[in-house]
Amino acid sequence: MNPTFEVRYDEQTRTVCADTFGFLGHDLYQEGWLKVLKLLEVHHCQKIFMNVSDGKIISAENQQWFLEKFIPKMERLMSGRNLYQARVVNDSDYFSKISTQNVYKKVQQQHSNAHLMDFKTQEEALAWLSKY
Numbered sequence: 001m002n003p004t005f006e007v008r009y010d011e012q013t014r015t016v017c018a019d020t021f022g023f024l025g026h027d028l029y030q031e032g033w034l035k036v037l038k039l040l041e042v043h044h045c046q047k048i049f050m051n052v053s054d055g056k057i058i059s060a061e062n063q064q065w066f067l068e069k070f071i072p073k074m075e076r077l078m079s080g081r082n083l084y085q086a087r088v089v090n091d092s093d094y095f096s097k098i099s100t101q102n103v104y105k106k107v108q109q110q111h112s113n114a115h116l117m118d119f120k121t122q123e124e125a126l127a128w129l130s131k132y
Contacts, residue, residue, distance in 0.1 A: 048084070055096055
């Protein structure tokens with residue numbers, strides 16, 4: 001199966017939802033995150049639900065783009081508002097888990113308004129997001 005990064009908006013929960021599958025090349029990774037940003041802007045929401053249970057390691061190129069290009073755009077869009085992101089992960093893929101934890105750590109060190117949490121199930125993740 002080909003890698004995918006699918007993005008949609010859930011009206012009921014006022015949440016941008018994204019599902020990734022496989023190893024995402026730079027263009028697909030960038031395109032997916034820019035769609036997330038657009039939906040956050042259009043719907044004036046502050047919650048992201050990510051299902052990366054079938055995702056793979058984030059390449060160094062994608063990590064760099066996310067931190068240097070995407071996060072500054074996100075900060076301008078959110079303009080001081082909190083951002084809540086819940087992610088369902090696959091604990092069995094060690095390298096995927098470590099690469100995303102490295103990105104999370106850098107984001108949270110630099111941006112106190114970003115609240116990022118990992119969960120084992122979709123139900124747990126959505127329950128946490130529903131508090132905000």
